[in-house]
């Protein structure tokens with residue numbers, strides 16, 4: 035197969051590239067390196083099946099040419115990470131919506147339309163309790179908070195994708211990714227697991243935002259990319275929205291304790307109110323519990339990574355870098 039990964043030098047995209055190269059596929063990556071890094075893909079730059087284009091999707095002259103050649107597109111390029119979303123509201127909403135629009139506009143006119151997998155986010159569910167399944171109503175939080183630009187941009191992407199599927203027959207799959215963790219993830223933009231591990235290894239205070247009773251489930255990126263590939267391999271997924279993640283639920287307090295014990299850290303655990311961290315633009319999400327019923331029906335997948343194993347692996351990697 036020929037595969038295009040937008041944002042392929044980022045965290046999830048680089049693992050997808052690795053998976054498809056291992057399968058013998060030809061992989062094209064476009065990334066402007068605004069969030070990702072060439073370091074993430076450096077191992078394959080000399081591989082003849084790997085083609086890297088450092089470019090902004092919005093003015094990449096090769097886009098139409100490559101879209102007309104590939105069988106599958108994973109559209110991951112986006113602005114994300116709460117620090118970045120809050121600091122760059124216009125950029126977030128513009129980039130996230132325009133990149134998707136620009137891909138859909140080209141594919142709708144192609145005779146051979148590649149399968150387009152659009153990365154959405156669990157953020158579209160807003161602050162809702164209980165199991166989050168794909169058919170429930172979404173919550174649009176107040177637009178007076180900059181935070182909401184990110185989920186709104188993702189909701190727009192979902193609607194655009196599905197509209198192009200119904201009206202022009204563009205084969206799309208919407209994947210709602212829940213928190214993903216693993217090697218190559220940066221804590222720069224606020225991601226909690228790499229941030230905790232770095233703090234613990236340095237014996238600095240582990241900083242929990244709010245009271246730590248909020249719940250999250252974390253999926254290892256190596257499971258995530260296997261799942262994305264399996265979802266895409268199954269034709270029944272076309273035209274559907276599918277949650278992608280792992281349902282091993284933890285509170286952020288439990289996460290901090292786990293990181294502390296795995297790293298044998300002397301760090302104290304301290305609490306910072308959201309308002310101090312994000313200066314008011316953030317919407318606190320109390321629970322985030324993924325329903326994986328549809329995902330497992332479409333993929334029949336056995337997870338390979340538990341949270342404790344991923345944290346141990348990441349801590350080992352960071353430790354070697356220090």
Ligand SMILES: NC(=O)c1ccc[n+]([C@@H]2O[C@H](COP(=O)([O-])OP(=O)(O)OC[C@H]3O[C@@H](n4cnc5c(N)ncnc54)[C@H](O)[C@@H]3O)[C@@H](O)[C@H]2O)c1
Pocket residue numbers: 040041042043044045046047064065066067068069070071089090091092109110111112113114129133153154155156210211212213214215
């Ligand atoms: N990581 C998670 O936990 C998570 C959770 C939910 C959804 N997602 C979604 O999954 C996708 C991938 O996330 P990630 O964690 O790998 O993020 P990432 O920041 O590591 O990857 C995104 C990549 O897109 C690139 N990019 C951004 N705008 C671009 C543009 N205009 N042209 C070309 N490249 C551009 C960035 O340089 C970056 O490498 C995103 O769409 C994100 O919204 C991720």
